[in-house]
Amino acid sequence: MKYSHPESLARFAVEIRNSGYRGLAVVHSNRLQWLLNTTAEVLDGNCIAVAPQSLAVPRRCRPGSPGGFERLLGSEADYVIIATDGLLRPNLVAGLAGVVSSGGMLVIMAPPLHEWNPGPSGGVGGYRRYLLSSLREARVLLWADADTGEVYAYQPPRGRAHEWLLGPRGYEPRFGAPRRLLGLAATPSQAEALDRFSLYLDAGYRSFLVTGDRGRGKSYLLGLAVALAVKRGAAGEAVAVAPSPASLASFYKGLIRGLRVLGLRYRIRRVGGDVVAVTGPWGRIAYAAPDDAKPTGLLVVDEAAAVGVARLRRLAWKSGRVLAATTIHGYEGSGRVFQHMVEDVLPKPLERVELREPIRYPPGDPLEDWVNRVFVLKPEPDYPAPASVDECRVEQLEPRSLAEQPEAVRRLVQLLALAHYRTEPDYLLVILESRNHILHALVCGGSLAAAADVALEEWGLEEPARIALKILWLQADSAAKELKAARIVRIAVHPELQRRGLGRKLLSAVEDWARGKGVDIVAALFGRHDVIGFWVKTGYTLFYVSPRYNKATGEKNLGFAKPLTPKGAEVLTNASRRARRKLVLGAHSTYRDLAAEKTAILLRATQPLHDAPIVLEQLDHKALNTYMEGVVELEQVIDSAYLATASALLAGCEDRLDDRSLVALVARILQGKPIGETAEILGASVEEAQALLREALKALIGCRRSRTQRRSP
Structure with a gap:
């Protein structure tokens, strides 16, 4: 077989389109601009082209840069072209492959094979060997040189994709979701999840978690769910958290469609072409960056991995209700380990649903299988553990x-x-x-x-x-x-x-x-x-x-x-x-938001100072004695108590305390948390916490005095 550009590529594209699957083409040439222009001319459909600044993207393709490709991830195209004069980042290929729609093709254009190094300059060349050997694993592939006509590999589609239609496909509601809203679901599992969200609203659950691989429509479903919450009067002032407004395109698409079909009035606010808020007489759903987000009545987290577990915990526990999504496998995927971490921190009761069917391409798609395998987008071990660990x-x-x-x-x-x-x-x-x-x-x-x-x-x-x-x-x-x-x-x-x-x-x-x-x-x-x-x-x-x-x-x-x-x-x-x-010394400021229990663990893992840089005056000792004797409360000697606690812990006196006592001192004295919050951290009454603090401080002061006396001449 001889490759003739662009005719051979056009025929391959037709074969892929007729199959309903997606495919991969890798074409080499010394004339990348010519290759890019002629490819764009013959491919029938909308396209996205990502290329370095040295190459001009044809007008009929939406342009993108290798460094800014993530802004394209919410898009959809029949053809995605990646042109490179060298480096081909795994992130770039894995991310943009998900943009290709059913019957479409990912096209990679690169210099001649013998010249091309897809890895970084200064590397050892391992990625080149790995990528080239992995190319042949693609089930639908055309790999050729446009200058010489040599074909390195050709794997046409085998058969056609099974019947694959978008929509709820006859799903019957069981939990009261409106049929007209269910009609907007792209897949049966989306319809089921939306129906279960209706039950979630009625049951008064705190958290609703949507999981699934990339390309299953999680963001879109969250939008439909919030529209239902608006209809039920459960939204009010809501916040949608994501890295950027562009990341919420699918969410707002689902929200707007849902509001429209439910007959609810709304207004859209945009900034730079991106939707940043939808408002109406019922309230507002507004975008917030992770760093700027505040607790609210209804918190929507479009991708939990982009927010982080600790921040998600802080926002979720102070919000009324939480709707969150996390990607299991795919470019944005974080795996099952992260999913379990998210489930652990979300307020209970929690309802979890999983979206199973892809919405852009049929199940068993060859391009998705290849990308998942080569770029390891399913991050859990899929091989059995050793039977024995003796040898x-x-x-x-x-x-x-x-x-x-x-x-x-x-x-x-x-x-x-x-x-x-x-x-x-x-x-x-x-x-x-x-x-x-x-x-x-x-x-x-x-x-x-x-x-x-x-x-x-x-x-x-x-x-x-x-x-x-x-x-x-x-x-x-x-x-x-x-x-x-x-x-x-x-x-x-x-x-x-x-x-x-x-x-x-x-x-x-x-x-x-x-x-x-x-x-x-x-x-x-x-x-x-x-x-x-x-x-x-x-x-x-x-x-x-x-x-x-x-x-x-x-x-x-x-x-x-x-x-x-x-x-x-x-x-x-x-x-x-x-x-x-x-x-x-930074527990009351920089590290105040670090859990007292964690601060206590970390203190025990550090080396003590021999000469703690804090000296108590005679008045401090007098004040502390009156506190130990029960004459005054801690709040009346808090300055002296802080100096004594800091001095003793710098010297390593935590070894005289059990874990609970150390946590109490960290929370109340070093971090300055109120006694009520300290008691809550300890799982004790206020009176029990006060008694524990008095005994713990007494032990610290005794330790500090004994160590000071041992070092005295």
Whole structure:
């Protein structure tokens, strides 16, 4: 078969359109502008073209840039063309593939095959080998060179898609949703979810969670649901939270259609072409960015991953009702792990629904299958756990050798995705192109049981590649510039094998490997607070708590480390003491929004100061004695109590307290929370909390006095 451009591409497009499926075409040429122009001329349908500034996008295609492609994700097109003169980011391909509609095609245009490096400059070339070997896995594919006519692969569609029609398809309401509103549902599972939302409104539940893979119409369904809430008088002043107004296009589309079919009056407010609010005599539904959102009567969260678990918790618990969506698999997907985290933080009772059918393309679509597999958009391990963990070995995998094993790459990414709230396709570039990342795999019985992504850091590397050393330098002193560090980027154990010591076994092997590389300190930076216990139990020390919340996770990033050399130990001790100072002295301001229980755990994970920089005057001791004797209440000596608590905790006197007592002191004295809120945190009455505080403060003062006397000459 000889390829003739553009006729061969046009014939392939017709084959795909007749099948009802979607396909992939990869065409190479030295004349990318000619390739782009001629392709746009022969493809029959609307198109989107994403190209670098050096190429002019044909007028008949909607233009986009590689750096701003996410603004196109809410769009739909028969053909999406990605033209590149080099780098082809996994995010770009995985994201834009979802824009292609049924019977359409994703077209990638690139330089001649022997010249093309789709990976970043300066990389090791692993991504190129991985991508080219993965192309042949596409079930509907045309891969050719327009200059030479050579065809590298040709896989036409096999058969036609089964009958696939949008709409509720005869769904009969069971819970009172209006039939005319159900008629707007794009799929049966959308209709069922909308019907269950009607039950949710009647039952007085707090939270309604919509889950599903990408392209299932979750945002659109939320819009229909809010329209029903308006009809029932349950909306009022509502807020829709999303990264940008453009992200809410489908939500507002569903809302406006729903209001119209229900006969409700409304007005639309736009900014820059995007809908930012819909108002009416019934109230208002307005857009809010995650950073600006405030609790409200009805809170709508279009994509929970974009808000983060901690921020979602704060907004949800102070709002009346919550409607949220989270993507399981697909470009925006966060996996089942994140779904369970969302379910845990949403107010109860909670109603959860899952949308099953795609709305842009038929089930079993070849392009969706290929993108999901190659860019690992289903981030849970799909392979069985090892039958036995008695005989295990640890292997170090270099990017060059790993790239030759596509299935091994995918299994590693699936497993490592468990260590992060969301793994973007671009993570492939990290593990296949980086010169300072080494993957460590714990293999048991020939099967992958656990994995760690470890980055070697030295001060001479560019800043993104020495993040742990930079934080240690900022927290401690210039001695950090002399260190060599190994940073645990991610570490994960197969879900069926967790809590069996495999994580510790792998971490210990990584530490031994790091010693052999002359590493001074092993560090880990993360934003998922549910793993704090793992690092504390494995002997790691806290050296950093970020002052601001991570915008992605909604949690404060933490840094834990273990020294391997005396130099590393000295730097870590200084950095950890600095972290303790910030936690104690910043508890009333920067860290006031950190849960008191969490602050208490983190304090125990830091190094104490030998000379606490706080001295109590004689009047402070007198005031505290009157409080201990019950003559006055805490509020009358709060200044002295604060100085005493801060001084004692800086010196490490928390070891004299049980967890409950420490939490009480952190909440009431360091963070300045009211006694009622402190009692609520403790699960106690106000009287019990007051008594606990008095005894805890007495223990701290006694500890501080004894340690001061021991150091006195």
